[in-house]
Amino acid sequence: MDRIYVSQPSYSVVRVMRSVVKSDHNAVVAYADQTRCTQTKTFVKRAYRRKTPAQHAMFLQYAAGVDFSLTVLATDVQSQCDMFYVMAHQLLDQFYPERTVTVTSRDPPYITGHIKAILRRKNRLMRKGRVEEASALAQRIGKEITSRTKTQLSTIQNVDSREIWECVRRLTGQEATQ
Numbered sequence: 001m002d003r004i005y006v007s008q009p010s011y012s013v014v015r016v017m018r019s020v021v022k023s024d025h026n027a028v029v030a031y032a033d034q035t036r037c038t039q040t041k042t043f044v045k046r047a048y049r050r051k052t053p054a055q056h057a058m059f060l061q062y063a064a065g066v067d068f069s070l071t072v073l074a075t076d077v078q079s080q081c082d083m084f085y086v087m088a089h090q091l092l093d094q095f096y097p098e099r100t101v102t103v104t105s106r107d108p109p110y111i112t113g114h115i116k117a118i119l120r121r122k123n124r125l126m127r128k129g130r131v132e133e134a135s136a137l138a139q140r141i142g143k144e145i146t147s148r149t150k151t152q153l154s155t156i157q158n159v160d161s162r163e164i165w166e167c168v169r170r171l172t173g174q175e176a177t178q
Contacts, residue, residue, distance in 0.1 A: 046113030
């Protein structure tokens, strides 16, 4: 039980929240007015396609027997390309179906739909007690996050140290000290 002692009652809203890190303790947050207590968390649905070696094998086996000569029946090049595009898109949807995952504004900028789906899969494996598989996924997640952050840092045009550190702070989630 935590208490807040003040000389005058100035807190109108007090919330008990779960800790962000693994801990036995909760956080107590006190607000002077109700307006600061509102959360402005935004949700965005991101689409991704899961790709596994088994899907690749099934796709290659099926694609080897697909007859693309139907596209030759079209009279001009544009309609041939359109027919090929439709067939390729159908194969993509059949073997690599599009899935969605919700990414929030509180997620770090390197979290993509694919990374979030792998994180959720790792958590499911951990809850089931399949620690070896989960640790292998954790290593893969670390590699993907590293490659994602490297690509974000590569978009910096100038060798301006201020811009580089601003990008590093944005990636690590730290506020700028002034």
